[in-house]
Amino acid sequence: MKSSMRFVLAGSVAGAVLLAAGIGMGMGGRDAAPAAPVAADPAEAKTFTVDSLHTSVVFKIKHNNASNFYGRFNSTTGTFTLGDTCSVDMTVKTDSVDTANSKRDSDIKGPDMLGAKEFPEMKFVGKDFKKSGEGAWKGTGQLTFHGVTKPLEVEIKQTGTAKGRSGDLAGIETSFMFKRSDFGSSGMLKALGDDITIWVASEGGTK
Secondary structure, three states: OOOEEEOOOOHHHHHHHHHHHOOOOOOOOOOOEEOOOOOOOHHHOEEEEEOHHHOEEEEEEEEOOOEEEEEEEOOEEEEEEEOOOEEEEEEEEHHHEEOOOHHHHHHHHOOOOOOOOOOOEEEEEEEEEEEEEOOEEEEEEEEEEOOEEEEEEEEEEEEEEEEOOOOEEEEEEEEEEEEHHHHOOOOOOOOEEEEEEEEEEEEEEOO
């Protein structure tokens, strides 16, 4: 099955998802002020290191085929490069899953779902995505989940830039959906759905 990924999140959708996740985010960190968008000149391409504190990875999955359930992952590392092309290399620690309930978190980390002990990372890598619009890039990357790697066509949207205390700041957003059974995670399918939707909103900085 062909999976798809779209790095486009309307502000209203992102707000609703983060509210549904029900988990607060720290607002500390570097001061930021508005700045001009990253230039499209390849010579001016910039690489940003992901700031885990200001990066949100929120997921949605069906529960008992009745309701949509939301949770998040709290640990994300990596880099992204913005310019005439765009590249992304992000890693999420599966053990950092957080649903505001420790027993449920333990179940989700287990071998029937994430298999966090055997597969401690979920990863996406994409290189040289081409411009698909103003502040947007599209291309095919590789998603690794549950120890299986498959290609995904993705679109990335830049959300803004700023000046921080130690360098430039930039943000990107995305949403994507895949079937976990395509990646070998087929446990508890009656209780938890096959389709997983993930939203990513990441801030990164230069050094």
